[in-house]
Amino acid sequence: MDGGREVVALPGEGPSLRFEILGRPAAWRDGRELDLGPGKQRAVLAVLLLTPGRPVSTASIVEAVWGAEPPDNGANVVQKYVAGLRRVLEPDRSPRTPGRLLTLTGAGYALNVPPESLDTQVFEERVKAAQAVRDATRAEAMLREALAMWRGPALAGLNGTFFDAARDHLEEMRAGALEACADAALESGEHARLVPELLRLVAEYPLREGFRYLLMLALYRCGRQAEALAAYRDARDFFSDEFGVEPGERLRNLHVGILRSDPSLALPAAPDEAPERPEPPAPRFVPPDPPHAPTPLPAGPPGLAHPGPTYAAAPAISVLAEQHVAAEHAVWTVPPPAGRWFPGPLRALIIALPVLTFGLATWALVAYIAARRHSRRLGLMAAGHLVLWIAFFAVAGSGDPEQTTWWDGPAFLALVVTMIGGPVQLAIITAGPRPAVHLGGMPNVQLIERRVRREQARALALHHPSIARRLGIGRPDLPRTFDDGGLIDVNSAPEHVLASLPGLGTYHAKLIVLARTAHGPLTSVDDLTVREILPYQTVHILRDVLIAVPPLTDAAPPPVE
Structure with missing residues (x-):
């Protein structure tokens, strides 16, 4: 072990040799980092390390390293960089001797790296071994040891479509290991320590529902049910705003379980173990408390969260604040219905106009309100009032006013409907709630x-x-x-x-x-x-x-x- 990195000898090689791409691509021999030459030569090595032991054609190397702007003579340039890598990786090899580490086949160049000499393969093997362990505490320790192999973003310093895709794949592997590590820690009862770390992971990987699930469960097991429900609301708002979908079934089921205080969500007791009486905690300094101060939570180990005091909020304080802000937020999100409320004097004038105009203004007022509310039903009512008034005017303007005919009755009824029924209808449709006002009187x-x-x-x-x-x-x-x-x-x-x-x-x-x-x-x-x-x-x-x-x-x- 040198500098926290394992040194493994390659078969057939005297000095030990190992490679790293979980960070800046690097090669090491006997604990000493090798000079891999210019950036393009380092990129050629990275392409070969992404497919260890398998040949890569020259055309594929050119496309991966140079992308849409290949050099004029790409095959010769690749051959030049391969020769430079051979001098660095196999310094004792004779120029006329075929390479044993970096070989040329009919299908292309291949870098024969044993699995234990490449950090990505060591990382995958450690993660698999940890996932096969039943003891949650030991599995978490093994996963954290594997995650410590990452020295920063994978393939750091290499750009292009090929390296971006490879970096995304490796980052997905890391995210899976982080989720498995948090799951193991949660299973071993470290929910209080995990909350700050899971908050950071949710922010770093917002699309992974697994981290949101573990955060909700950790908060619930800490006795912070309201915060667990708020975490679900955040997840639902995020997926709805970004993609127009609801959270997955696993997250929804956990939400329902938290609402019901499902006993199965509690930490399972270890089998065949008698419960031990917890030892009293060691004395620790606590800031001055009010009479009903919140209860301190146990602080996590160094490195998992920023330093700072750990406290849980009293539920009553949280609920009171949520009600206060929710009331203000409701005013923002639920505006008063458009056109539902008219000031008193204006409403009185609207109701009186049909009588003063003998029903002529009824259809116009109803049509105006229908236009404001985009109501087709009110529009049909306005048309009906107009037809009734035209019918009355047509009957009244024809024939002898001194003689009574059979159609005088329907005409008089039409006048009553527009002149008397109109105000009643307008009184009903102009009644409605006043505009919403803020708690402090702010519109x-x-x-x-x-x-x-x-x-x-x-x-x-x-x-x-x-x-x-x-x-x-x-x-x-x-x-x-x-x-x-x-x-x-x-x-x-x-x-x-x-x-x-x-x-x-x-x-x-x-x-x-x-x-x-x-x-x-x-x-x-x-x-x-x-x-x-x-x-x-x-x-x-x-x-x-x-x-x-x-x-x-x-x-x-x-x-x-």
């Missing part, structure tokens, strides 16, 4: 304006953080002229401002201030969850008003007044 127009201002402030903070700092974005406690729509900056807002947020209080505000002071500023609002400062549910429902403005590197003038 929808002002809410929309606030949201637009928030988005503008977020864009300014993203592209020009120094200007955002000087304008005081996220600092309602400072005098300023720039309206950011009510944003709160978690990196600079004082404790009393953070404590005023719905669902938070002095306790959680102190945690935020302590975390940003002791461990540096937050890079995003999601860091509140990743650092385990606030539970996922609370961050999710406050996301609309929170912002993390990057700090200034140099001293900056105070906010603009």
Whole structure:
């Protein structure tokens, strides 16, 4: 073992030789990295390492390395790079002796690498061995050892369609190993430690439902049922917005099980093991608590999450904040029905006009409302009123007014319907709910304006953080002229401002201030969850008003007044 890497000798080779492509392509002999030459020569080696032991034609190598812009004499260039690789990989070989490691066959060039000398094959074998182990704790350790072989993005530094496809395939292998590792850790009872890591993996692999499934299950086993349900809502919103589909059956079944508190979702007890009495935890420093402070959660091992205090939010606080924000959100998403409500004076005039005009205005008013509401039914009613009024006018304008005929009765009835029935109908169709109003009396127009201002402030903070700092974005406690729509900056807002947020209080505000002071500023609002400062549910429902403005590197003038 050298530098954490196994050294394996190739059959027939004196010195040990091994290859790596789980990161920057490299070759090692006796713990010393070899100089593989120029970038194109390194790319030729990578093509051969992706199909170890199998010949690759010269045309395929040219297409993989150069893509749509091959050199004029591709076969000669490939031959030149192969000769350079032979000098590096087989330095003791005589120029007239056929190569044993990099050979030329009728089908092309082949690199004869034993499985134990190539990191991708070692990685696959370790993953298979770990998946065959029944002990979850041991399987997790073996999978983490295999994942430690990755030194960064696979085939780093190599570009092109061929390498992109190969990189995606290798990344899919890594994602599968990560999911299997998290599954094994969850099975061994490490759900509290896994939550921050699974949050990161869901963000890194949003299309893999497996990570979302494990996150929901881990949250549920931590006693954070509301957060598990919120994670499902996030998954459903993501797949619906991006692809117009619902989550898969496995995720939906887990959601139903969490709603029902299905006992089968609890951690299964180990067979033939008597339950042991847990030892009392060692004394540890805890920040000052309010009378009903949240319960501390066990912190995970180093490297799995950012440092920071670990706390679980009280369910009552989370539910209260969700109800408050949900009420405000409902005003955004459910506008009042168009044209359903008319002010009192206007509605009285609409009802009186048919009587004042002897039914002439009835059809026009109904037609106007039908056009506003795009209602075909009201449009047919307007046409009926028009036909009735025309019938009355035709009868009244023909014949002798001093003589009574049989059609005078229907004509009078038509007049009654348009002049008396019309106001009744208009009174019914103009009745409706008043426009929705925010909890604090703020109408929808002002809410929309606030949201637009928030988005503008977020864009300014993203592209020009120094200007955002000087304008005081996220600092309602400072005098300023720039309206950011009510944003709160978690990196600079004082404790009393953070404590005023719905669902938070002095306790959680102190945690935020302590975390940003002791461990540096937050890079995003999601860091509140990743650092385990606030539970996922609370961050999710406050996301609309929170912002993390990057700090200034140099001293900056105070906010603009």
